Amino acid sequence: MKKAIYYMLISAVCFTAMNIILKSLDHFSGPQLVLFRALGSLFFTIPFLWYHKIPVFGIQKGLLIARGFAGVTSMGLFFVSISYLPVGSAVSLRYISPIFATVFAVFLLKEKVKPIQWLFFVIAFIGVLLAKGFNPQIEGLGLVLVLLSSVFSGIVYVIINKIGHRDHPVVIVNYFMCISVLVGGTLAIFNWQTPKDFEWLILLSLGFFGYFGQLFMTKAFQSQATNKVVALKYVEVVITLVAGVLLFGDSYPWLSLVGIALILLGLVLNIWFGKRKAVYKKR
Template sequence: MVFSVIAFAMMNAVVKYLTSFNVYQIVFFRSIGTLVITVPIVLKQKISFFGNEKKKWLLIRGIAGVISLTCFFQSLNYLAVGTAVSLRYTSPIFAAIFAFLFLKEKIKPIQWLLFFIAFIGVLIIKGFGANMDSIGLIFVMISAIFLGIIFVVIRKIGDKESPLVIINYFMIMAFIFGGILSINNWKQPTSTEWLLLLSLGFFGYIGQLYMTKAFQSDETSMVAPLKYLEVVFMIIIGAFWFDEIYNLWTLLGIFLILLGLIYNIYLKKQKK
């Protein structure tokens, strides 16, 4: 999970560094880097490229993924990377609400309290955080909402489809969406920028791969909280690489978000 977190943190840092590029071009290159890796694996393993019986849900997952990814990358143009990543981690709140509404999954009163604590963290960051931009907040919260939808859709798909098929649907749709909208917004990269743009897909794939391996190798209650190390890494990267400022209010808000969500993971495992 630590390898996964480092990979995702590097991907986010590269996106932040490449803010001179249009977000659609970044989404386009993010998809290319992953498809180069996943498509040959799908073909080699003779997996059904377009899925078996959950095509409707695969399409919904792909659309939600493109919206979430695009809005998150766009938010990095307005927010500090550590703040953006922290706010996007409110997605489990929306996932739990959608699962409650559509999958009839129960939510304990204490879980609602923890979600409220995390939401208070969001309000503190918005009201008192350093350099909080309202447009960036809107983009990152839209990203979190659609990421919550993704969690529920993947649960709906279950083990009926290969994870590689699910990833490919997402990346192919990102490739088409980003490619078409990049045509009129294209900026010619330098040789260094080519490497950085193509590295987005590599870091994204490594992050997904090692996250999957982590959940396969140990209990979720042990592994899942380590995912939130990404916030710590992003704050460090933001402070030292991008000279971003995180005041005490911002750090308090981030702490409340992490407290609410990590303790919620603990409660869910205790229930099982």
């Protein structure tokens, strides 16, 4: 239990660091940020696959490629949205992706959803309306971009569910990063800005924090204490909100904060209820 808590908190800190760095680098184009985010992670994924002699190209190539393109679209839209939104709002709004994942799973994977889970989604959606309606810093374009990012993130969840355990998780991530390099690198050509001095290192650190954030979150979820630590995943939102206020001068009307709290409440309840159902089924 203690290890799971430590892993989840380390993950939250890593993702928060990545979010803050993204906000500080918003003078770079979205594709260029995607490119460096991917390059930084490939530094870890490729050696891992070679060392453990895991086939780099995987088994389900079609699904792996689809996951890569859906992932890079979601990531690119999120990176661009940060230029238009307070960083804390962008992170919290992107977390509604499980709503879209559930909708897609119902229609594409024929999964069943209990009525109470839809109630939790309504709570989260009301939170989105409050967060947008009472925060003048949330621009319409930024909101559209981050919601579209959540839609594609939901598609990613469904594809990963379809991939299952036939392909190694690092193979899935490696495909994602390789496709991100291709897409981000190609689009970055049209609006390239040469990094200066330490900006090269800071850009590559996006991949470092992103990779280890994902790694420690996976380790936490692999523990037997998943139900007890899953809510800590959203510590990232709280830390990012505070960092946004202190570092970038973001401000949040109290009703907007209530909206963000409702988003997190709805999502945590849905995850908790879903895990609880899985436990009862095993019994």
